[in-house]
Amino acid sequence: MENRVLAAAGLVCLGCLIIGFTDNYVRVIAAEAGIWQFHLIRSLMALPIMALVARMMGQGLWPRRVRPVLLRSLFAASSMFIYFGCLALMPIGEVVAGLYTAPIFVLLISALVYGERIGPWRIFGVILGFAGILIILRVDQVALSPLSLMPVLAGFLYAIGNIGTRRWCAGEGALTLNAGFFLFMGIGGAIGAMVLGILPVAAPDGPEGFVLRGWVMPSATFFFWTFVQAVGSLVGVALVIRGYQIAEASYVAVFENALLVFAVFWALVLWGEVPSLSALIGMAAIAGAGTLIALRRDRPGAAISDQAARAGANRL
Template sequence: MKHDLKRGALLLISATFFIALLNALQKLTGSTLPALEIIFFRNLFSLPFVLLIASRTQIVLRTEHFRGHLMRSVIGLISMIMVVVSVTRLPLAEQQVLSYTQPLFLVLLSIPLLHEKPSLQRWIAVCIGFSGVVVVALGKGLLHGSASAVVPTWAYFIALAQGAVGALTTMQIRQLSATEASTTISLWQAILMTVMTAAPLPFIWTTPHIADAICLVAVGAFAGISQVLQTEAFASAQVSAIGPFAYSGLLWAAIIGWLGFREIPGMAMLIGGLLIIGSGLWMLRHDRPTKKPPVVTTDALTTTNEGMQS
């Protein structure tokens, strides 16, 4: 497929819109249903979309690295649980901003786990990004114990920790991608997460009301739709070219939070968000290749998709 920046950007912006809707529905259902039950339906109803993507090339489940897929799914499940817990208790825009710390943790984790030596530019970006986290924390009074009683302090730490867990998941995907196709990784993720969340259902089951049941179906559908859109986006244009459009998710989260939950972002969140997003954009610019690379194919998409989905 030819490099089509406009098509890729529009598809990616659309994908972030569905992810914002997904988080809004998880926020709605998270107040009455267990997180594992929500995640079960998310994976169950997104599986047809994963199969749709896989069918475009070849559906391959055979693997010699089942343990790696299992570990990746366990860590990914923890990340999804943290998303549901944090998005249920935090304003949508604030949870979205804190999720953008994943590239920062990716740099930090690459030192002990991959034995990499980050460049000076990366260290500067990490410092800028975490200064944004401090600004958000100061705006909520988290550093001097005056946080609003409506939003528990621990919810912010879970949202921040989810960035670290998401980064760890991304690193696992990169390792698996050395020998596994992205469709194989996505299929094993959907299957294993569905099975793992189905096992405790008899012990935690809460019968959803009709409105919650509709939301659960939509959660899975929106997760699947967003994954299809992301796949098409990164197959249409270079990751380094359209990557910045992934940050449009903050705009959607702010709009949906304002219209649906009467959440108005504060000045500290806006400034902190700009610092965090700015650091991510700096990393994308720093990683931009000097020579024009070939167009990204579906087999190279899983890592980028994970960063948006978690």
């Protein structure tokens, strides 16, 4: 099969450019609505689109094995609830960097739980990645807060979802896994909104109340940016999936680190948000660790399913 690395790089970078843009507008959504309402309505928008695409492609969305897909969807959805919650409260570059610690955790879990062998270069990648985490968290200057650790927790859950995609759901299609993910996000959003409707809490105004805010009367702005988020995620992920289809996964995974760059770029352009030097160094270390881990896989071909699934089924 032809290995079209340059074309794949262009597709992946374009996908990351779109995702970086839409994720920056979560703070606009968070200013008036809650995370639970957002995910419920976003899923209600995305699922019909996916059903239509599946019908046009002659594919079904029902999984071959329901329980593994549900379990994988649980971890993926939990990761994304934390990720989007953090987007409302923290600089997007730091949040994305936390999520992109996933390859490090995938490697550690694969070695410790499944007994996979890792070489010295990938061990160095793990060390480099954790150094990047410590630099971003500035552990030498400030005491760690639970909020500062949340993006890393999202990365850990994201990693379990990646492993589950390969080991539990190897025979499932990307559309099926995406549908399961959105279904769980919608169910989680509905449960959260109902709980806060029955047991309301006082939520701060603005983005700070994103996680605690119950159901509110949504405005046209909320519907517009939620729809943009849903469509942008689907289009961005479709481009990344196509990149993985036309080139070797271990090389394509390197270009996925472009999301870190584009997230910071859009934050600068849209909001004037300038990352600190320590944050930039930490992001570079995490991106370098992910690149090293991807390129130094002992069996590059074995990475295709979980890397493609990471792009196509988790990052939504």
